[in-house]
Amino acid sequence: MDHIEVQTGVSRLERVAKDNFAKERDSAAFSIREMTHLLNGGKERTDARERAEQLMERDPEIKATNFFDNDRPTDRARTMALLRRHRELHVELEGKDDLLSEWLLSTMESYDRSSSMRLYVHQVLFRETIWAQGTSEQWKEYEQDIHHMRVLGCYSMTELGHSSHLPGLETTATFDRQRDEFVIHSPSITATKWWIGMSGQAATHTVVLAQLMIDGKNHGLHWFIVPLRSRDTGRLHPGVTAGDIGAKVGRQGLDNGWIQFSQVRVPRKNMLARWATVTREGKYTPPQSQALVYASLIGERLLVLPGLYDMVSQAVTIAVRYGVARVQGGINKQLMDFQAHQTSLMPIVAITYGLNINAKVYQEEWKKRLNLSQVKGREKEFIELSQEMHSISAGFKAWFGWWAAEAFETIRRTMGGHAYSSYNAVGGLIADFGVITAGGGDNTVLAQQTARYLFSGLKRSQQKKSLAESIKYLERAEQSHAHKFDLNTEKDRIESMEFLSLSCLRRAAQGLMDRVSEGGKMEDAWNHNMGSLLDASKSHTYYLMIHTFWKYIQTVEREDLRKVLTDLLELSSFHFLERLASLLMEHQILQASEISFIRGRVVELCAKLRHQALPLVDAFGESIELVPFLIDRTAWPDWIIKAPLGRYDGAIYSNYHNIIKSAPRCFGTPDYWATSVAPLTKSNL
Amino acid sequence: MDHIEVQTGVSRLERVAKDNFAKERDSAAFSIREMTHLLNGGKERTDARERAEQLMERDPEIKATNFFDNDRPTDRARTMALLRRHRELHVELEGKDDLLSEWLLSTMESYDRSSSMRLYVHQVLFRETIWAQGTSEQWKEYEQDIHHMRVLGCYSMTELGHSSHLPGLETTATFDRQRDEFVIHSPSITATKWWIGMSGQAATHTVVLAQLMIDGKNHGLHWFIVPLRSRDTGRLHPGVTAGDIGAKVGRQGLDNGWIQFSQVRVPRKNMLARWATVTREGKYTPPQSQALVYASLIGERLLVLPGLYDMVSQAVTIAVRYGVARVQGGINKQLMDFQAHQTSLMPIVAITYGLNINAKVYQEEWKKRLNLSQVKGREKEFIELSQEMHSISAGFKAWFGWWAAEAFETIRRTMGGHAYSSYNAVGGLIADFGVITAGGGDNTVLAQQTARYLFSGLKRSQQKKSLAESIKYLERAEQSHAHKFDLNTEKDRIESMEFLSLSCLRRAAQGLMDRVSEGGKMEDAWNHNMGSLLDASKSHTYYLMIHTFWKYIQTVEREDLRKVLTDLLELSSFHFLERLASLLMEHQILQASEISFIRGRVVELCAKLRHQALPLVDAFGESIELVPFLIDRTAWPDWIIKAPLGRYDGAIYSNYHNIIKSAPRCFGTPDYWATSVAPLTKSNL
Numbered sequence A, B: 001m002d003h004i005e006v007q008t009g010v011s012r013l014e015r016v017a018k019d020n021f022a023k024e025r026d027s028a029a030f031s032i033r034e035m036t037h038l039l040n041g042g043k044e045r046t047d048a049r050e051r052a053e054q055l056m057e058r059d060p061e062i063k064a065t066n067f068f069d070n071d072r073p074t075d076r077a078r079t080m081a082l083l084r085r086h087r088e089l090h091v092e093l094e095g096k097d098d099l100l101s102e103w104l105l106s107t108m109e110s111y112d113r114s115s116s117m118r119l120y121v122h123q124v125l126f127r128e129t130i131w132a133q134g135t136s137e138q139w140k141e142y143e144q145d146i147h148h149m150r151v152l153g154c155y156s157m158t159e160l161g162h163s164s165h166l167p168g169l170e171t172t173a174t175f176d177r178q179r180d181e182f183v184i185h186s187p188s189i190t191a192t193k194w195w196i197g198m199s200g201q202a203a204t205h206t207v208v209l210a211q212l213m214i215d216g217k218n219h220g221l222h223w224f225i226v227p228l229r230s231r232d233t234g235r236l237h238p239g240v241t242a243g244d245i246g247a248k249v250g251r252q253g254l255d256n257g258w259i260q261f262s263q264v265r266v267p268r269k270n271m272l273a274r275w276a277t278v279t280r281e282g283k284y285t286p287p288q289s290q291a292l293v294y295a296s297l298i299g300e301r302l303l304v305l306p307g308l309y310d311m312v313s314q315a316v317t318i319a320v321r322y323g324v325a326r327v328q329g330g331i332n333k334q335l336m337d338f339q340a341h342q343t344s345l346m347p348i349v350a351i352t353y354g355l356n357i358n359a360k361v362y363q364e365e366w367k368k369r370l371n372l373s374q375v376k377g378r379e380k381e382f383i384e385l386s387q388e389m390h391s392i393s394a395g396f397k398a399w400f401g402w403w404a405a406e407a408f409e410t411i412r413r414t415m416g417g418h419a420y421s422s423y424n425a426v427g428g429l430i431a432d433f434g435v436i437t438a439g440g441g442d443n444t445v446l447a448q449q450t451a452r453y454l455f456s457g458l459k460r461s462q463q464k465k466s467l468a469e470s471i472k473y474l475e476r477a478e479q480s481h482a483h484k485f486d487l488n489t490e491k492d493r494i495e496s497m498e499f500l501s502l503s504c505l506r507r508a509a510q511g512l513m514d515r516v517s518e519g520g521k522m523e524d525a526w527n528h529n530m531g532s533l534l535d536a537s538k539s540h541t542y543y544l545m546i547h548t549f550w551k552y553i554q555t556v557e558r559e560d561l562r563k564v565l566t567d568l569l570e571l572s573s574f575h576f577l578e579r580l581a582s583l584l585m586e587h588q589i590l591q592a593s594e595i596s597f598i599r600g601r602v603v604e605l606c607a608k609l610r611h612q613a614l615p616l617v618d619a620f621g622e623s624i625e626l627v628p629f630l631i632d633r634t635a636w637p638d639w640i641i642k643a644p645l646g647r648y649d650g651a652i653y654s655n656y657h658n659i660i661k662s663a664p665r666c667f668g669t670p671d672y673w674a675t676s677v678a679p680l681t682k683s684n685l
C-alpha cells in the first residue's frame, strides 16, 4: 500500500507555477551560465562540478535520494558507506583529475553534511594537526595511512567540563621516564573528551590535547596521538572507554562521541613535537611562538565561509522558488510580490553572493600567506599576517555564523507551514547548521578575539605604528567624522561603517581605561565593556565583507554580471547599515533622515531585484545537460536540494504529495489503534 | 553492555556547581514560594499543580521519562497512550476536583507538546467549532461523544495550495437537493486538506471548511462534519483518502495528515448551521455578521500566550541553571558573570514573567467579554469588544511568537555545544515551537491584522469617534510629542512607545493616501507601506504588553514580590525600547543620548538581577514535597524539564553522562564496521 498514486484532477496552481518560472527565467538581465562560472571560479570548474554531480547521482552505492525518514543507526551507516565510496572514487582519480576529485568532495558536502563532517574530522582536524604540529618524521609515519584511511582519525580537544577556556582542560599526559612513555589519563567525569566527531563508533585513532606533566610540573597543553580501536575488529583498546553521544539536533549521520582514558600508555614519539619537545631524559623545550602553534586553525576556520555559502544558498533557493511558485488563492498574486517577502529574502540572496566572493578571496589570500611561512627570514612577517588573518576568520565565523542563523529563521518564516515538513529540507539545513555557532570555537568568544585585535590596532595607531590592511582605517583614530557621508556612493557607505567601528572602539577603550584606572582588573574591565567591544567587532566585520565584495566586483569584466552584482552589493551594504542603524545614530555618525533614506533604499532595491530572484538562485548551481540535440538546464540538482517546494521545474505540489505518499507508514491503521484508540471510540465510558 | 556505570573520580566542578546553587538560592530577595503562587494564580492552584505533577510522574502508563531516542511510530503510539490515560484520569476526577483536572492538562502540555497538541486539536479546534458554529441540536448530538472521545475529531481548514488566503480554498460541498445531502469533494491535488492534526492515523471525524455550492452558485466557506474512519476498526470510509504527513521538524508524536474527499456524501444536517442555513429546498440564508463566525478563534489564539510562557520558561530555566553551574576552567568564573550572558538571558527571564501575567489578564478579560455575548441587547458592544480582542490576540501571537523564536535562539547560543544534544531538551523545545509562527494563522498575516485595526482606529480618532481602551492613545493623533520623556518613569517609557506606534501609523497613512490618490488600488498601497504598518503593529504590541504588566504589578500586595517584579518590568521595557531604538530615533521621538541611556540601563538592570536569576527561574515551577519530618523543594520537576544541564540540584555532569551511557547503541561496534570501515582500515589501497 505504500506507493499508490492518487491522481486527483489536474493542478491548475502547478501550471501557474511553471508558467511563472518560465516567465521569470526569460526576464533574466544577465547570463545565468556566466554567473555560475563566476561563482564556481571559472568555466573549467563548472565543468568539473557537473561531472562530479553526475557521477555521484548515478553511483549505485551513493543512491542519491533524501534520507529524512532514516533512524539513527541507518544514518550512521549510510554516511560511512558514502565516505568509503568517496575515498574509492578519490583514489581512482588521484593525480589524474584533481578538479573532479575536489568537486566530488564539495558535492558530497552539499548533498549531506553528516558525511562531509566525518571527512572533515579526519581529513582536516586530525590530519592537519599531525601535519602542522608533528615533525616531518611524525608526518611521514602517518601520511600514507591517513591518506588511505587505514587510520581513521578524530580530534579530541573539548572536554565535558571545559572548552571555551582551554587552559582548564583536565586530561593529563604524564611522562614516565622509566618506560619512555606518556600516560594519558582522564582524572574525572568532567575530563571526559566530549562531542568528539567519529569517536563514537568509527575512529581508530585520535589526537588528544592534554596537560603535559613532567616530574609533577605542568607544562601546559600539547597534542598526543592515541590509538582508540583495533583496525581489525573495531573493538576498543584496553584503557580506552568511548561511546556514542546519542541523539543530536542535527547531523544524525555523524557519530559524535565521548572518550575516557584510564592510564593509557603511548610511546614518547606520540607527542607531536614540531614546536615543543621532550627528550629521552624528560627535558622539555617550549614552542618559540604560540602563533605558529595555532596558525593551522585559521585555515580551518576560513572553511566556515564556503560552508555557510553552501547551506544558505540552498535554503534561499528553496524559499525563492516557493515564493515565485506560490500564488495566493484564486488571484494570481505571487508571494514574492509581497513587500515583506521581498525585504525578507532579497537581502539574503545578495549577501549569499557576497559570502561566495569573500570565501574565494580569503581562501586565496590565506594560501599566499601560508607560502610565506616557508620563506626563510620572513617568519615575523608571517606571524603578523596570520594574526590579522586570525582576526578576520574569527570575525567572519562569528558574525556571519550568526547572520546565517537569522537568515535561516527568516527563510523558514517565508515558507509558512511547509518549512515544518522535513521533506522540504529547510528544517534539516537549520538543524545541521546549528552546530556552527558553537563548534570550532564559540562565536561569543571568537567575536571578542576580533575585538582584541582591533583594540591592539587602536593602540598601535595611537603609537603611530603601522597597521595591517584590514584595519588601516584605525589610523584615522584622531580624525572626527563630522563630514557628511554621501550614502549614494559605496565608498561613503563603507566609510560610515569604518567610523562606527572606530567610534565603538574608542568608547570601549575609554571604558576600559576608566575601570582600570579605578583599580579594576583588565579582565573585569573587559567584561564590563563587552557590549561596545562586540559592537566594534560587528561593524568591523560587516565593513570588511562589503569592502571585499566591492573590490572584487571591480575586477569582473562582463557588464551584465557587474551590473547585477553591483545591485546586490548595494543592497547588502544598505542592509548592513540598516542593521547598524541604531548604533550609527547613537554614535552620531548618521542622522534620522539618513536612516529613513537607508530603509527606503532597502525596500527599493529589493523591489528592483525581485524579478531577478529566480535567475539569481538558479545561478548558484546552474548546470547544463548536454545531450546530442538539445541543451537543457538543470541548476542546483533537485537531488541535492531535495525539497519538492524547491524544484527547478516548478512542479511543486505533485512532487510534494508523492514524497509524502511514499514515506513509511503513510497509509494503514496504526499499531496503537487497538490499545489506545478503540478503547475510547468503542467504549461508553 | 548498555548500562555500565563508569565512575571516573569525583567531579570537582559538579561540587562547585552545587555550592553555587545553594549560595544563589540563599540570596533570593523574595519568597520563591509566594512568587510561584503568583505565577500559578494562587496557593490553591499551586497545590493542585503539585498533586497533578505527582500523579502524572507516578502513573505507570505515563512513565515520565525523556523520549528523545524514540522513532516516529513509537512516538505516535506513546502520545495516543498518554491521551487515553489523560482522558481516563479526567473522567475519574470530573466534577470532583476540576482544578486538579485542569492542572493535569497543563502538566501534560509542559511534559510533552505532541500529546497536548493531539488533545488541543480534538478539544479546542474540533469541539469548539461545533460548539460555536453548530446549532444547539447539533452541539447536543455530538457533545457527549466528543467529551468521552467516542468521536475523535480534527480540524480541516488548510489545503495544500491555500491557507493564508482562505477564499481560495478549493474543497466543495455541493447541495444535492434530491437526496438532501452535501457532496464533499476535493477537485485537485492542491485541494488536498493538508497538515490536519490527527487526521494521519487517529481521527474518526473532522470538521471541513468548504465552498458551499447550491445550484452552481458559490455561497462561500462553511463548516461541515465529515466522518473519516470507522470507530470500530480505524479503517477509512470509502471516498476518504487520508494519510500520515511523515517526518516533521518537531512534534513527532502528532499524526498530522492529509485528506482527499472523492464525492463523499453527508446528510444536510452535517452543515454547521448556527449562523447560516440551507433549507430542505436549498434556500440559503447567510450569517448576520462575520465577527460572530470568527469570534471563537480569538480564545484559541489567546492560548498561544500561556503556551509561549510554558515553553520559554522551561528553556530559560535550563540556560540559567547551566549558566550558574558552569564555571570557566580552573578559575571560578560562572558563565552568568559574563556581561554578554547577562544581557542575553536576563531580558528573557523578565519578559517571560510579563508573558505569564499578560496571559492571565487577557484570558480573564476574554472570559468577561464572552459572557457579554450571552446578554440580550449587548451584541453590538460584544462585536466591538471582540474586534479589539482579535487585534490584541493577533498582535500577541505574531510579535511574541517571533520574540520567542529569537529568545530560543539566544538561549541556544548561551549553552555552547550542549544545546546540540537532544537530551538537553532545548533543541526539542525549539523544534516543537517552530510550528507556532505559521500554524493557527501565519504571523506575517496576523501582524497586519493588528495594523488594520490600528489604522481604522486612527481614522475613527480623526473623526472624533470613541476608541477602545487599548488604542485610546491614538486620540492624541494631532498632538505632537515634542515634550521630553523622563525615561526613569514607567509612564514615560510606555508613552514613548505609544508615540512611536502613532508616528509609524501616521507615516503609513500618509503613504497609503499618496498612493491611492495617485490612482493606486488600496491593496497595492497597503503592500507598499507594509514596512511602516508592521512597525506600528510591533510598537503597539510591545507597549500593550508592558502596560498590562505595569498595571498588574500595582495590584500585587507583597512588597518583596512587587519589588523584584518592578525590576523585571523595568528591564522588559528598557529592552523593548532598545529593540525599537532605531525607529525611536528615526521618528525623532528619542535622541541619541537617550538611546545610550537606555542601553546603559539594560546592562545595569541585567547585572542587578543576575543574582536573582536562579530564584526567578526556580519560581516558574517551585513546588514543595511535604514529607513528615522535612520540607524539600523541587521546582520545575526534572522529569518535565528533562535536560540534565537544567537539573534542580546542580548535579549536571554526572547525570548528563549517565543519560548518554544509557542511550541505545552507546556502546559496541556498529553493524557497518564490516562493510564500510574495515575495508578501509584493513586494506592496502
Ligand SMILES: Cc1cc2nc3c(=O)[nH]c(=O)nc-3n(C[C@H](O)[C@H](O)[C@H](O)COP(=O)(O)OP(=O)(O)OC[C@H]3O[C@@H](n4cnc5c(N)ncnc54)[C@H](O)[C@@H]3O)c2cc1C
Pocket: A326, A335, A338, A340, A341, A413, A414, A415, A416, A417, A418, A420, B121, B155, B156, B157, B158, B161, B162, B163, B164, B165, B194, B195, B196, B197, B251, B256, B435, B438, B439, B440, B441, B442, B444, B445
Ligand atoms: C504542524 C502543523 C500543524 C497544523 N495543523 C493544522 C490543522 O490541524 N488544521 C488546519 O487546518 N491547518 C493546520 N496547519 C496549517 C497552518 O494553519 C498553515 O500552515 C498556516 O495557516 C500557514 O499557511 P501556509 O503554510 O499555507 O502558508 P502560505 O499561505 O503559503 O504563506 C507562506 C508565507 O508567505 C507569506 N505571506 C502569506 N500571505 C501574506 C500576506 N498577506 N502578506 C505578507 N506575507 C504573506 C508569509 O511569510 C507566510 O509565511 C498546521 C500547520 C503545521 C505546520
Ligand SMILES: Cc1cc2nc3c(=O)[nH]c(=O)nc-3n(C[C@H](O)[C@H](O)[C@H](O)COP(=O)(O)OP(=O)(O)OC[C@H]3O[C@@H](n4cnc5c(N)ncnc54)[C@H](O)[C@@H]3O)c2cc1C
Pocket: A121, A155, A156, A157, A158, A161, A162, A163, A164, A165, A194, A195, A196, A197, A251, A256, A435, A438, A439, A440, A441, A442, A444, A445, B326, B335, B338, B340, B341, B413, B414, B415, B416, B417, B418, B420
Ligand atoms: C556537533 C558538535 C561537534 C563537535 N565536534 C568536536 C570535535 O570533533 N572535537 C572537539 O574537540 N570538540 C568538538 N565539539 C565541541 C565544540 O568545540 C565546543 O562545543 C565549543 O568549543 C563550545 O564549548 P562548550 O560547548 O563547552 O561551551 P562553553 O564553553 O560551556 O560555553 C557556553 C556559552 O558560554 C558563553 N561563554 C563562554 N565563554 C565566554 C566568554 N569568554 N565570554 C562571553 N561568553 C562566554 C557563550 O555563550 C557560550 O556559548 C563539537 C561540538 C558539537 C556540538
